[in-house]
Amino acid sequence: MATIDAVDRAIIDGLQGGFPICERPYAEVAARLGIDESELLARLQALLEARVLTRFGPMFQVERMGGAFVLAAMCVPEGEWQRVLEVVNGFREVAHNYRRESDRNCAFNMWFVLATESADGIAAAVRGIEEASGLPVFPFPKLKEYFVEMKLAVRA
Amino acid sequence: MNAPPIDALDRRLVLATQGGLPLVSRPYHQLADQLEISPQEVIERLARMLDSGVIRRIGAVPNHYAIGYTANGMSVWDVPDERIDELGARVGALDFVTHCYHRPRQLPAWPYSLFAMVHGISRGEVRAKVAAIAELLGADCRAHDVLFSTAILKKTGLRLGA
Numbered sequence: 102m103a104t105i106d107a108v109d110r111a112i113i114d115g116l117q118g119g120f121p122i123c124e125r126p127y128a129e130v131a132a133r134l135g136i137d138e139s140e141l142l143a144r145l146q147a148l149l150e151a152r153v154l155t156r157f158g159p160m161f162q163v164e165r166m167g168g169a170f171v172l173a174a175m176c177v178p179e180g181e182w183q184r185v186l187e188v189v190n191g192f193r194e195v196a197h198n199y200r201r202e203s204d205r206n207c208a209f210n211m212w213f214v215l216a217t218e219s220a221d222g223i224a225a226a227v228r229g230i231e232e233a234s235g236l237p238v239f240p241f242p243k244l245k246e247y248f249v250e251m252k253l254a255v256r257a
Numbered sequence: 258m259n260a261p262p263i264d265a266l267d268r269r270l271v272l273a274t275q276g277g278l279p280l281v282s283r284p285y286h287q288l289a290d291q292l293e294i295s296p297q298e299v300i301e302r303l304a305r306m307l308d309s310g311v312i313r314r315i316g317a318v319p320n321h322y323a324i325g326y327t328a329n330g331m332s333v334w335d336v337p338d339e340r341i342d343e344l345g346a347r348v349g350a351l352d353f354v355t356h357c358y359h360r361p362r363q364l365p366a367w368p369y370s371l372f373a374m375v376h377g378i379s380r381g382e383v384r385a386k387v388a389a390i391a392e393l394l395g396a397d398c399r400a401h402d403v404l405f406s407t408a409i410l411k412k413t414g415l416r417l418g419a
Contacts, residue, residue: 105324113324118314122303124296125282142280145317149277153323155412158278158315159303161271165311167262172360190411198410201331203402209367212331212404213411239363241372245342247349247357 105153108136112144113154168218170196172241173227175234176208188234189213194226209239263311266294270302275416278315320409326376328405330383332390333369335362335400341371344397348373351393353386368400380405 105113111134121129131141148154163170177185189195189211198213215226227238263271269292279287285303289296306312321329336344341359348371349357356374373390377383387403 113317113319116317117319118316120278120315122285122300122307122315124286126284127280127282138282142282146280148317151323152320154317155320156277156318156414157280158274158276159306159312160314160316160318160414161275162310162313165309166268166271176366186410193416195411196414196416197412199406200408200410201404201406203404205402207402207404209404211410212406216414216416239367241360241363243358243360245345245359247345247359 108134108140109144109148109153112141112148116157163216163218166218167220168216169220169223169242171215171223172243173213173215174209174239174241175211175230175236177211177236181236185211185234185236189230191233192226192230194222215240263306266292266298267302267306267311270299270306275414318414320412321376322409325378328377328380328383330375330377330380330387330403330405332373332375332387332403333401334371334373334390334394334398335368336371336394336397337399338370340397344394345371347393348390351386351390353377354390369402375403 115134116130120126123129125138127141128138131138134141145154145157149157175185175189186198190198192215194215194217196214196216198211201210201212215223217223217226223240223242227240230238270288273288273291278284281287283296285299286296289299292299303312303315307315345357345359348354351373353375354373355376356372358372359370360372362368362370375383375386375390377386383403383405387401391398391401
């Protein structure tokens with residue numbers, strides 16, 4: 102695990118949203134954090150390279166662009182894991198993919214999010230993954246969202 | 258939810274920023290040069306997309322493992338359909354639940370309809386939080402499970418085709 106110091110922590114905690122849209126946004130944020138613009142840029146670069154941050158920039162809601170964002174899962178037998186993983190991750194529509202396990206031996210062990218520019222794209226991606234992997238894909242579209250907030254304070 | 262879909266220039270801005278913002282002093286000016294439009298146009302369009310929700314937010318996306326949340330549990334619950342909206346609102350309001358959704362069941366293999374994501378520094382902490390959700394649901398919980406993530410296999414976010 103990468104070492105995160107107090108300044109990195111302040112950057113991560115303070116920059117999960119609200120990045121300004123102005124001429125020199127990094128300078129504005131750096132001033133707020135009490136560091137130089139160049140230091141902020143260097144630290145962001147280092148945090149991205151160390152994979153402490155997976156991205157820095159706008160997070161899009163594809164539904165608001167007329168597209169769709171759908172959770173889906175597969176039950177992948179252990180012996181086929183690597184082959185299926187390569188098939189699934191090879192689809193550009195797969196935005197995230199997580200391996201999951203439960204205490205109850207739930208067979209749904211591969212969970213991914215499909216992001217497509219049109220609502221029809223989801224069904225096409227599901228079919229494409231099923232054909233390429235030979236395994237069923239179970240879509241779990243959200244019927245209702247009760248709460249979404251993904252801002253986690255650093256605890257490392 | 259009725260915001261008009263983005264136009265062609267918005268789409269070019271999405272393509273130019275979906276991998277991240279340039280790490281330079283004037284990132285919006287760099288995007289403007291790249292797209293051959295004015296910096297003012299970039300700034301106005303990004304502000305508009307932020308307003309309309311096309312952009313949820315602009316900032317850092319942490320790898321939650323790297324910042325200490327090594328346990329990430331997707332708790333899933335089978336609750337009565339007629340009660341789910343009330344229960345979902347109550348579970349979603351808990352401060353340790355980061356996402357909460359009603360999703361379809363996939364019977365017979367998957368009986369769960371309420372999904373609540375719980376993060377913690379250990380599986381024990383996540384399990385204690387899941388137990389608190391079970392208590393809140395009481396007799397409305399007919400079955401539940403918690404699926405811990407054991408590996409991030411991919412995390413690129415949205416990628417539109419060029």
